[in-house]
Amino acid sequence: MEIFFLLLLIGIMAFALGSGYPVAFALPGAAILTIGLAAASGYLFAGNTDIFFHSGGPSQWLSAGVTNLRGVYWEVDRDTLIAIPLFIFMGIMLQRSKIAEDLLVTMAQLFGPIPGGLGISVVFVGALLAATTGIVGATVVAMGLISLPAMLRNNYSPQLATGTIAASGTLGQIIPPSIVLIILADQLASASDQAGTIRTALYKQSTGELSLPSEYAVTSTSAGEMFLGAFVPGLVLVGLYMLYILVFAILRPKDAPSVPYEGKRNAKFWLDVVLTLVPPLALIFLVLGSIIAGIATVNQAGAIGAAGALVMAGYRLPKAGTRNIFVPAALAIAGLALIALALAYFPMNIKQVLATGATMTGIYIGVLGTVLVVASLIWSALRAFKMENTLSEVMVETAKTTSLVFIILLGAAMLTAAFRAFGGEDLVRDFLNGLPGGFWSKFFIVMLVIFVLGFFLDFIEIAVVVVPIIAPILLADPSANITAVWLGVMIGLNIQTSFLTPPFGFALFYLRGVAPKAVRTVSIYRGVIAFIGLQLLALVVVAFYPPLVNYLPARTSLLAVTAPPPVNPGLQYCIADYIHDEFEDRGDEISAAIERAQGLDVSYLPASLSRDWQEGLEKAAQAIPLMNEINEADLAMEQAAPEYRPVHTVVRRIERDMNRINDNLEEARTLLSRGFGDPDRLEARIAEREQELAALEAQIPDDWLDTQAAFNELASADRRARQLFQRTVDQAYQPVPELIDIIAAADRLPPFEAELNRLREAAPTLDEDTVDDVFRPVESAIGDVPAAREIRSLLSDARGEIEDGNFDEADTIMAEAQALLQSEIEWRTRAEAELLPDLRAYEAAIRDTIGLRSQPRLPREQALDVAACNANHRDISLNF
Known part of the structure; x- marks a missing residue:
């Protein structure tokens, strides 16, 4: 019956949307009706309103959507949706300020003389408007009214002209700032939490460990990372559009002729170009640049964009008679x-x-x-x-659009809750996990479903209904170990096609509404086919080259002021790769630096410092051999993986099937124990499931446990080698900067000679009421000097003796403190002259390799290398 109500839910939603019922009410309405019918049926036929729900009851699932959406506003880290009204205001205000008209006219004059120049200018303007307004309808209508007549007048093919305008108008969905990226970021933040729970359970089931290692955790994403991740794919899409138009114009010049500029390219022309281009480019720089540079959050950047749009509108609005x-x-x-x-x-x-x-x-x-x-x-x-009352109208439009978005979000949250109430999420997960081919087969099916849904649904509906269901399943899969930002951009690129695919491609409707009657609807549909193909090509390119998405967010994160320290577990794999490469290139140089350091005379240093120094050098000498052990462990795993992977895949699939049957078995046993349903049918069902379990268990190879144990031993050896290397290099580097700081502070100690003499002379005249005021300032000051705490401790002991009236004992301790101070000054002064330059040279030689993990943050060169490494997805499935 759960499946019946699940199908009923989907049917009601599809009927409501197909009949033209507003989506904001169709989604929650379908959820409420289905949950109500399920509860009523359960009460009528079984006397229990909860019987037809996968878990819980009707009240729980009716409130779940509202509760989940409300959580967005109560969590401090989930305030991303605040940026939506800001960017909507920015887009509507810029659209009202006629920026599209100015840009199109100017770019047509600039690019017109080259083959396909008018089409290229439309794509260029579409990209600029995408990065400023991001409103598809406004962009398509503006370019359709201005560019389409000009392109047709200059003998452009109607298919190419309409396809270019419609496709360019949709760039606002993928080029940041984009509302769809903000919504996807919010949905993926929740999905990442669920995926983390799923992956932790999978790790526990596979290994028996209760906690998931940090390096295997699912990382979330934010709107800022989504903006950064979508930036390069958006440019790739723009480049594909322009390249297609240029090639089309070269192959078929009659359908995309060049249009010479009849005016003069004088100073006034170039001044108009500058005045037209600079303001929107400056606004793009302020909005996106502030995010990329880490100066502003997405919400703050939205405020910057809204303010900039208001200022631009102040001089771009109709200004007749305005001084x-x-x-x-x-x-x-x-x-x-x-x-x-x-x-x-x-x-x-x-x-x-x-x-x-x-x-x-x-x-x-x-x-x-x-x-x-x-x-x-x-x-x-x-x-x-x-x-023309522009500000009031823009504010009203912003409020309407924002309200619509948030109502749809609420409705989608309720629909998703109802989908889960009837076990839909488990069915989808079981179906996807049961597909052969691993992650990529699941991913292909999901992308195909989203593409097909784009024929019928709007981007917001797809983002808020489909993503919460499929994203946790894809993010939890360790075989691809994808990032949330990559998945979000891939979905965003796919969703973008929904504006172009008939029968409900909104960009096609917008363009049809403003196109001349001479342009047939069929021509518009035919014109967008090539651009849909280009979008799918961009999807394939980004799918097989993840750094196009992942590199910019990783780079920005590692170069930001709030960058994670090099000891962060998520960075260790790539840091080890970087150090390995450095050892390969500079191993002899580093070994020579260690040998020179071993020859330094440290005999006059205090015993503890000398011992730490020698132990550190011994650890440093082990770094390269330990790295070689990591490489050997990696090689052993790589050699064993081809034979182990097929068996591992088969067994894990069998275990997933067994878990699904076990869940069904437990459900049947629960119903039987509570007296629900036909006992004979339930017992037969239990017996059937037990037979299925036994059959599946028999399919597991007899030597599986031995095979798994052998590979796990290799994996454990790799982890042990890495952990030993990390401990060793940390211990090798730690004494170096400490000793440098101690020696470099030599000039800070001599002034305390006079202070200690003064304290010793004043000691007999002090009592417990005055000794603190005299001693404590000196204690505090000398305690700030590196490795001078022992002197401070002696002064504190002397102060205690004075408070007790033991002046002779205090004088003895003061003499000991003076002697220790003199000894410290002598050896530090000698070390400053003899050792300090060599210590600094040694520290510089090992800082970026042996000492890399001990730095407060990754230096720029190393951060860029680690970002490039982390931008690639790494298969970790054999650890599960």
């Missing part, structure tokens, strides 16, 4: 310049300025810049409000 049209924009530019100047050259923390007595100049400059920016925004807002 000083560029003054607000000039104020904004001046204000931003002043703020940048203040941040670059002055301390801007007002507490720090007041505490240190530094000049307030930077604060004053920053306040002035802020005032200018705020004045610019107020001036631009007033102008937008007065000019």
